[in-house]
Amino acid sequence: MxxxxxxxxxxxxxxxxxxxxxxxxxxxxxxxxxxxxxxxxxxxxxxxxxxxxxxxxxxxxxxxxxxxxxxxxxxxxxxxxxxxxxxxxxxxxxxxxxxxxxxxxxxxxxxxxxxxxxxxxxxxxxxxxxxxxxxxxGLNQPQGLIYHARCSAVLGDGRCRFDQNRPGYAEERAVEEVEGARVFRFAGLSGYDDRWFEKGRFEVRTGRAAGLVGAIKNDRLREGDVHEVELWQALGIAPEPGDMVRIEAGCDKRPDTCRLKFANYDNFRGFPDIPGEDWLMSYPVGAAVNDGGSRRG
Known part of the structure; x- marks a missing residue:
């Protein structure tokens, strides 16, 4: 006691x-x-x-x-x-x-x-x-960082520091067509490229499914300027036509995406110049001059 x-x-x-x-x-x-x-x-x-x-x-x-x-x-x-x-x-x-x-x-x-x-x-x-x-x-969760080529931050978090509310990076729209609580189709998203929302975040704002969040697996621009957004997993409650949702642009963690899509390379948290697996298999060769300089054939 x-x-x-x-x-x-x-x-x-x-x-x-x-x-x-x-x-x-x-x-x-x-x-x-x-x-x-x-x-x-x-x-x-x-x-x-x-x-x-x-x-x-x-x-x-x-x-x-x-x-x-x-x-x-x-x-x-x-x-x-x-x-x-x-x-x-x-x-x-x-x-x-x-x-x-x-x-x-x-x-x-x-x-x-x-x-x-x-x-x-x-x-x-x-x-x-x-x-x-x-x-x-909470102590059973993996802690610390690892060295790898892609960014280890989450888009918009304290390490990434990208403002997801900037124009062009998020869209709030009413649900138009839903299939199996997993596939959503939206017309009129002409300002967004094919796959723009892929690997992004999908949040339901109103209706019975309000508060539910899904991760976007695919975003395809179909004929007639229709974006087809597919989630990795179906939501527990299917949003209905007219419910408001927020769709956020996705990041694949590559340095080129950070630089070109988000203009946020100063906050990139990966190691793009880390040697690849082929470097681990290298070994010294005695027949050549190994002075650190470039080799010309």
Whole structure:
């Protein structure tokens, strides 16, 4: 019970307890949802934790050191709380999770037991299971940079510093034609070259799919001045004609693209002059003069 407030320690030491678990889930779109396994709603920190809302947490496994604290949440898919459509749309991917042990008779007596993110979410038979990953999960990610010819920055980030709102590099338009939540066709994009948006970003701004983001795989200029934009993966919810989307120009990380397409070569984060694999296979030749100068045949 190290780290528990004294009031909670006294309550636990009393024998008869009135405890409940509360979970707060903060999605990336800013929506905060509260859940409790108690039989009535609880409220604290400006969050209402709903009873019978479809989510329950198992016991939290915690340890010292750098091991990842983990647990699991499970429940039924309910239209007024966690819906199958939202899970399919990826709205809960990487959502922040906080878990408390609470004295439901006095919610001021509580302790934060868990903080982390939602991991893999599995759906089956109208129910779901969600993995809860502790903060140490971030230490499992690869860190550092590698030397390679192409740029390692993300277009528009703090290292690239390119302003994607500059005219000619992003377009906001209403969806005209959609196929399988993956292929979109737009007429009248005459100011953009073939493949201009390839490897770019596709964001839905309005409608049921608002907030969903996809990566652009292909952008082809078809007959009749129609751009056909194909995503790498279908969106969880298909945008409908009339929904507003934002399409951003793509970067293939090559130095020529950075220089000619974006005029941003001063911020190029690759190593275009690094020797190739053929250089690694080279070896000294004794029959020739190896003085470092150019060789003329």
């Amino acid at each position: 190290t780290g528990y407030p004294q009031a909670l320690k006294d309550h636990l030491a009393g024998g008869a307890t009135t405890l409940a678990r509360c979970l707060a889930v903060t999605r990336k779109d800013g929506m905060v949802l509260g859940f409790t396994d108690h039989d009535r709603d609880l409220a604290f920190e400006g969050i209402v934790f709903r009873a019978g809302s479809g989510l329950t947490a198992k016991a939290i496994q915690q340890s010292t050191g750098l091991a990842v604290d983990n647990s699991e949440a499970f429940g039924a898919l309910k239209s007024d709380a966690i819906t199958e459509a939202d899970i399919l749309a990826g709205r809960y991917d990487g959502a922040e999770v906080r878990g408390w042990i609470v004295n439901w008779a006095d919610v001021g007596v509580r302790a934060l037991q868990f903080r982390g993110t939602l991991g893999e979410v599995l759906r089956k038979g109208g129910a779901f299971n969600a993995e809860l990953r502790g903060l140490a999960e």
